[in-house]
Amino acid sequence: MSLSFDNHAFKAAQSAVKTFFQKNTGPNSGVSTTAVVVTTLVGLFAYEQYVYLKKKQNLPGPKYKIPIIGALMDSMNPTFEGYLSKWKSGELSCVGVFDRFVVIASTCELSRKILNSPVYVVPTVVDSMRTILCADNWVFMEGKEHVEYRKGLNVLFTRKALGIYVPIQDRVYTKHFKEWLALDGKSEQYQWRFRELNMEASLRVFLGDFLSDEVCSTISQKYFDITAALELVNFPWPFPGTKVWKAMRARQYIVHHFIAGVQDSRKRLSAGGGVTCMMDAWIKSMNEDQVKGGKMFGDREIALTILTFLFASQDATSSALTWAFQLLADHPDVLARVREEQIAVRGDDVNGKLTIDVLESMTYTRQVVKEILRLRPPVLMIPYQTKKDWPINDNYTVPKGAMVIPTTYPALHDPVAYPEPESFNPDRWGPEGHAEKYPKNFMVFGNGPHHCLGKEYAFLHLIGIVAQASMQLDFVHHRTKDSDKISIFATIYPVDGCIMSFTPRA
Numbered sequence: 001m002s003l004s005f006d007n008h009a010f011k012a013a014q015s016a017v018k019t020f021f022q023k024n025t026g027p028n029s030g031v032s033t034t035a036v037v038v039t040t041l042v043g044l045f046a047y048e049q050y051v052y053l054k055k056k057q058n059l060p061g062p063k064y065k066i067p068i069i070g071a072l073m074d075s076m077n078p079t080f081e082g083y084l085s086k087w088k089s090g091e092l093s094c095v096g097v098f099d100r101f102v103v104i105a106s107t108c109e110l111s112r113k114i115l116n117s118p119v120y121v122v123p124t125v126v127d128s129m130r131t132i133l134c135a136d137n138w139v140f141m142e143g144k145e146h147v148e149y150r151k152g153l154n155v156l157f158t159r160k161a162l163g164i165y166v167p168i169q170d171r172v173y174t175k176h177f178k179e180w181l182a183l184d185g186k187s188e189q190y191q192w193r194f195r196e197l198n199m200e201a202s203l204r205v206f207l208g209d210f211l212s213d214e215v216c217s218t219i220s221q222k223y224f225d226i227t228a229a230l231e232l233v234n235f236p237w238p239f240p241g242t243k244v245w246k247a248m249r250a251r252q253y254i255v256h257h258f259i260a261g262v263q264d265s266r267k268r269l270s271a272g273g274g275v276t277c278m279m280d281a282w283i284k285s286m287n288e289d290q291v292k293g294g295k296m297f298g299d300r301e302i303a304l305t306i307l308t309f310l311f312a313s314q315d316a317t318s319s320a321l322t323w324a325f326q327l328l329a330d331h332p333d334v335l336a337r338v339r340e341e342q343i344a345v346r347g348d349d350v351n352g353k354l355t356i357d358v359l360e361s362m363t364y365t366r367q368v369v370k371e372i373l374r375l376r377p378p379v380l381m382i383p384y385q386t387k388k389d390w391p392i393n394d395n396y397t398v399p400k401g402a403m404v405i406p407t408t409y410p411a412l413h414d415p416v417a418y419p420e421p422e423s424f425n426p427d428r429w430g431p432e433g434h435a436e437k438y439p440k441n442f443m444v445f446g447n448g449p450h451h452c453l454g455k456e457y458a459f460l461h462l463i464g465i466v467a468q469a470s471m472q473l474d475f476v477h478h479r480t481k482d483s484d485k486i487s488i489f490a491t492i493y494p495v496d497g498c499i500m501s502f503t504p505r506a
């Protein structure tokens with residue numbers, strides 16, 4: 001991100017300042033350099049305010065912009081309460097950070113409009129991501145090119161493919177449950193343990209055993225640097241030591257190992273090996289398509305795409321998993337019904353291996369997962385950017401180049417669609433509830449051409465963990481005064497980090 005407030009006007013101001021200097025700061029000019037510098041700075045700051053207010057028009061938002069940085073501090077240390085008050089301030093509101101003008105939409109209607117207007121907007125992920133994920137990554141493609149590329153990835157999320165992943169997921173759950181049980185019922189913050197389970201499940205589903213345990217665990221550590229750089233607006237230059245710089249280094253390590261994995265998978269498949277993970281499935285389907293002249297993906301391209309899956313899934317799913325355990329432990333009646341369902345659908349085999357058929361038959365557990373995602377949506381806001389001036393409604397035109405952000409939380413807590421929206425009520429998704437009558441409000445996975453590619457995988461993953469944990473583990477949530485408060489680290493977590501203890505299920 002550059003620090004140019006508005007390129008044309010800024011250049012004009014620069015040239016005026018230069019002329020002024022040339023004319024007035026000679027030895028005989030009688031004007032001191034300090035006076036000129038101060039006047040220039042005041043002029044530039046005044047100009048910056050003018051640009052901000054011109055874009056802001058009548059939108060709710062700060063009355064003026066802090067010179068140069070704007071609301072950088074709020075952006076670096078966001079609070080959920082801060083977001084809530086922003087959303088409540090109006091259906092559209094605004095803020096300025098560095099040279100970024102940000103417009104936030106807080107209604108379901110406007111949020112959907114943004115997600116479904118590819119003519120006006122393009123996803124930006126967040127500012128730093130182009131640097132971190134590499135500018136040639138498919139997620140930054142637009143329009144037809146994006147649609148076509150995305151079609152080539154659908155093969156990785158078909159029901160058949162999802163069925164291959166289930167036993168891999170199950171093995172990872174068992175491994176992590178054992179680790180939790182080895183703590184002998186000790187209570188501690190589990191948020192990061194849930195994240196580790198999730199990271200290993202993702203890596204093993206995506207790349208199977210092509211990564212060693214050691215590399216998996218290093219990636220898990222290094223990935224923290226990528227999450228930490230996910231602020232809405234970052235420090236503009238990736239100087240050594242900045243969050244973006246650390247994230248880039250993490251990406252280099254991860255992509256290096258992913259490329260090695262792709263190469264191993266190619267070799268193994270051409271030696272007649274079977275499909276063991278997503279990458280194998282992808283390469284095998286590519287090999288088959290080759291005969292029909294289908295698209296061939298290169299090693300780095302595959303590695304970068306899998307990095308986007310990790311990026312898209314890791315934080316969101318870890319957040320969902322944390323709230324899942326917390327909410328289930330806090331609602332023993334719901335947990336008891338999940339267990340009843342397990343017995344009903346799995347019969348004598350309640351501790352047996354998971355399959356996609358059995359996961360799909362768990363209708364109540366799916367309702368529970370859906371309600372967890374509604375109550376605590378992992379992705380609160382989805383940053384897009386305008387490609388041109390956009391008259392988004394009768395009262396306001398979003399200027400070209402602005403970040404325009406649809407929100408999910410307000411629609412998911414709309415009392416019309418979800419009466420008593422703060423209560424955890426999986427039955428609202430069942431035949432006796434009426435939440436399913438408001439599909440437009442359920443924007444947990446976005447909407448429109450960029451809606452989440454891994455939605456069904458995420459559902460099955462969360463249902464699988466809840467199913468297996470409910471049968472194999474007894475768990476207690478040690479509530480604190482901060483358990484229901486929300487902290488923001490790319491996504492949302494309970495402020496106390498979810499203090500839990502696990503023992504084997506009696």
Ligand code: HEM
Binds near residue numbers: 316378382447448452
């Ligand atoms: C609970 C877990 C998850 C949540 C809440 C979530 C949510 C989202 C959201 C809100 C978007 C943006 C949609 C839009 O712009 O309209 C998105 C995009 C995406 N998600 Fe997910 N996601 C989750 C898990 C996953 C998983 C597990 C994967 C892959 C394995 C994945 C892959 C993607 C991809 C590739 C995109 C970008 C799609 C595109 O630009 O075409 N997500 N997700």
